[in-house]
Amino acid sequence: METSQKKLPPIDAAGQKHVLKGMTLEELQAWCTERGQTRFRGTQLFEWMYRHQVTETAAMTNISERFREYLRENCILTTLKLQKVSRSDQGTTQKLLLTTDDGLHLEAVSMLEENRHTVCLSSQIGCNVDCDFCATGSMGFLRNLSVGEIIDQLIAVYRLTEVPVTNIVFMGMGEPFLNYDRVLTAADIFHHRQGFDLGATRITISTSGILPGIKRFIREKRRYKLAVSLNATTEAIRTRIMPVNHTWSIDQIFAELRLYKSDSQRKIMFEYILMKDINDSPEDALRLVSMIKDFDCKLNIIPYNETDGRYQRPDEEVIEKFLEVLYNRRGNIQILVRWSKGQDIAAACGQLAVLNG
Numbered sequence: 001m002e003t004s005q006k007k008l009p010p011i012d013a014a015g016q017k018h019v020l021k022g023m024t025l026e027e028l029q030a031w032c033t034e035r036g037q038t039r040f041r042g043t044q045l046f047e048w049m050y051r052h053q054v055t056e057t058a059a060m061t062n063i064s065e066r067f068r069e070y071l072r073e074n075c076i077l078t079t080l081k082l083q084k085v086s087r088s089d090q091g092t093t094q095k096l097l098l099t100t101d102d103g104l105h106l107e108a109v110s111m112l113e114e115n116r117h118t119v120c121l122s123s124q125i126g127c128n129v130d131c132d133f134c135a136t137g138s139m140g141f142l143r144n145l146s147v148g149e150i151i152d153q154l155i156a157v158y159r160l161t162e163v164p165v166t167n168i169v170f171m172g173m174g175e176p177f178l179n180y181d182r183v184l185t186a187a188d189i190f191h192h193r194q195g196f197d198l199g200a201t202r203i204t205i206s207t208s209g210i211l212p213g214i215k216r217f218i219r220e221k222r223r224y225k226l227a228v229s230l231n232a233t234t235e236a237i238r239t240r241i242m243p244v245n246h247t248w249s250i251d252q253i254f255a256e257l258r259l260y261k262s263d264s265q266r267k268i269m270f271e272y273i274l275m276k277d278i279n280d281s282p283e284d285a286l287r288l289v290s291m292i293k294d295f296d297c298k299l300n301i302i303p304y305n306e307t308d309g310r311y312q313r314p315d316e317e318v319i320e321k322f323l324e325v326l327y328n329r330r331g332n333i334q335i336l337v338r339w340s341k342g343q344d345i346a347a348a349c350g351q352l353a354v355l356n357g
Helices: 025-033 039-051 065-074 135-139 147-160 176-191 211-219 235-241 250-257 282-292 316-329
Strands: 080-087 093-100 105-113 116-120 124-126 141-144 167-170 203-207 225-229 268-274 297-303 334-337
Touching: 025 039, 080 147, 093 147, 105 147, 116 147, 124 135, 141 176, 147 176, 167 176, 176 203, 176 211, 203 211, 211 225, 211 250, 235 250, 282 297, 282 316, 297 316, 316 334
Parallel strands: 116 167, 167 203, 203 225, 225 268, 268 297, 297 334
Antiparallel strands: 080 093, 093 105, 105 116, 124 141
């Protein structure tokens, strides 16, 4: 039986509403009990927001009308507005332009391929890692996304298509490990059986090499997949194109990754963006294999998606030679070549960037 509801003011004297989107199951249960409701009411809210992706209280039919009215007057159930959808010529990739409540813009991408529907999520608005080849870095850094804003990107995709989402990758705008707590909380909600119920191995978190985040991810024994953007085989080249290497070198990153306990479903993924005359020589290929051969890993080769013209994609014959060396020396390394989708709508890897302010 439902207890009587307390009459509570908004969250502060200025009338700011409670943002429920992004709360965990435990947080919603505590929030409800503080308002004279049962813990089960928090469970219902969790399921309505995440399993059913409901944003209108009227649809919450198993919650009392009185409490629905309280939610309607005092709470926020959605954090983003969909502004624009761009579709690739092939029709398999869609880029979503979304706006936050404070008027900032971000992008997410939906990609269809055979039996997979992968959603690429952003973790920040802009990025301060400043990789020289990435369009997002040109935006600078504005702020981290909230848990709710990360989740609402996925919900926007759910509302856009009836094709079930099979995979999530945190490879959009921003550096996920510089927004660690919120990214991992969102991932936990995606994985939660009463939330989106996505398998842990269907969620991949990519990092440019933020060593404290890598250490914490390993120490916490997270079951999500880990991807590391390598993009160079020497310290000098990586420092040139990825300033983060000034702080955490390749050697430091690899020393920590050796502590990562992978399995057949959760191999480390190394990402390597091929750029003309930067990192595309046969010697680079040989060094790359040598660097990662002792890891149980996957290698994701990404021919560069051009943005401002400063960097270019290697010629086809150069790419083929690079791959030939890899395949001949790979041993047990699983090699994937990602011919990025959505280049015609600037939705491919490294192309996400929007104008804010």
